[in-house]
Amino acid sequence: MQELKQQIDKDRLPHHVGVIMDGNGRWAQGQGKPRVFGHHSAVEAVRATVEGCAELGVGYLTLYAFSTENWDRPEMEVGALMQLLVDTIGSEMKMMLDNGIRLATIGDTAGLPEATRDALAFGIEQTSQGDGMTLILALNYSGKWDLARAARQLALEVGAGRMQAEAVDEAALSARLSTHAYPDPELIIRTSGEHRLSNFFLWQAAYAEFYFSPVFWPEFRKPDLYAAFVDFQQRERRFGKTSEQLKQATNP
Numbered sequence: 001m002q003e004l005k006q007q008i009d010k011d012r013l014p015h016h017v018g019v020i021m022d023g024n025g026r027w028a029q030g031q032g033k034p035r036v037f038g039h040h041s042a043v044e045a046v047r048a049t050v051e052g053c054a055e056l057g058v059g060y061l062t063l064y065a066f067s068t069e070n071w072d073r074p075e076m077e078v079g080a081l082m083q084l085l086v087d088t089i090g091s092e093m094k095m096m097l098d099n100g101i102r103l104a105t106i107g108d109t110a111g112l113p114e115a116t117r118d119a120l121a122f123g124i125e126q127t128s129q130g131d132g133m134t135l136i137l138a139l140n141y142s143g144k145w146d147l148a149r150a151a152r153q154l155a156l157e158v159g160a161g162r163m164q165a166e167a168v169d170e171a172a173l174s175a176r177l178s179t180h181a182y183p184d185p186e187l188i189i190r191t192s193g194e195h196r197l198s199n200f201f202l203w204q205a206a207y208a209e210f211y212f213s214p215v216f217w218p219e220f221r222k223p224d225l226y227a228a229f230v231d232f233q234q235r236e237r238r239f240g241k242t243s244e245q246l247k248q249a250t251n252p
């Protein structure tokens, strides 16, 4: 583990990392346990990932914790996930404060149960002085929701005469997304061997690097995170340019 960590160049860290935490249910079922056992066991992976990113100096970490589609799961499972959020904010408060973390959320949090909203508000308030990493929980979030909301906002502003229709451009739309205050994610990790975005950062992932881990989320630990960073740093991010152009820019 030490070796992998030493391979990471601290000057070339992704500023914003997104994680699609997946595989809790299959991990539990593989051991003959109920799916919610997987969700409870996942807290350990959350802690390792949050600590690992904060220690390295990542600026923003977004954890995709509940999608707008996840409401379609059995009521008992949804209830357990909502309660787990309440419990985890309490149990991880010291860890967040010790690491200088500032908690934030994106998504339609008004649609969450009251106890969950209260716990989130408490967590955000308690960690508001954090001067380290911003931990963003994506809750009742989806990329389509985010884009539709931004489009609606623009339409309302144009309709009210506060904005010209011709002024609607990429920057104007970006500025109305829930992530407007954060840089776009440079690295998106998905666990459990699935290779899809499942309605996560549709707009924001335009130039993200994807890292897919076969590990089920409850077993994801710091070495798995470090492996993702090492892989990320070995990639050539061309942003539409040629490899030669990039080499010229670094060795003029």
Ligand code: IPE
Pocket (backbone or CB within 6 Å): 021, 022, 023, 024, 025, 026, 027, 065, 066, 070, 081, 192, 217
């Ligand atoms: C991720 O694990 C947790 C959430 C989506 C809330 P899953 O619950 O999706 O686990 P699998 O994919 O069914 O194994």
Ligand code: IPE
Pocket (backbone or CB within 6 Å): 020, 021, 022, 023, 064, 065, 066, 067, 070, 194, 196, 198
């Ligand atoms: C994506 O996982 C959502 C979160 C991690 C919150 P899912 O398990 O819900 O995604 P699908 O249904 O397999 O695409």
Ligand code: MG
Pocket (backbone or CB within 6 Å): 022, 023, 024
């Ligand atoms: Mg899943």
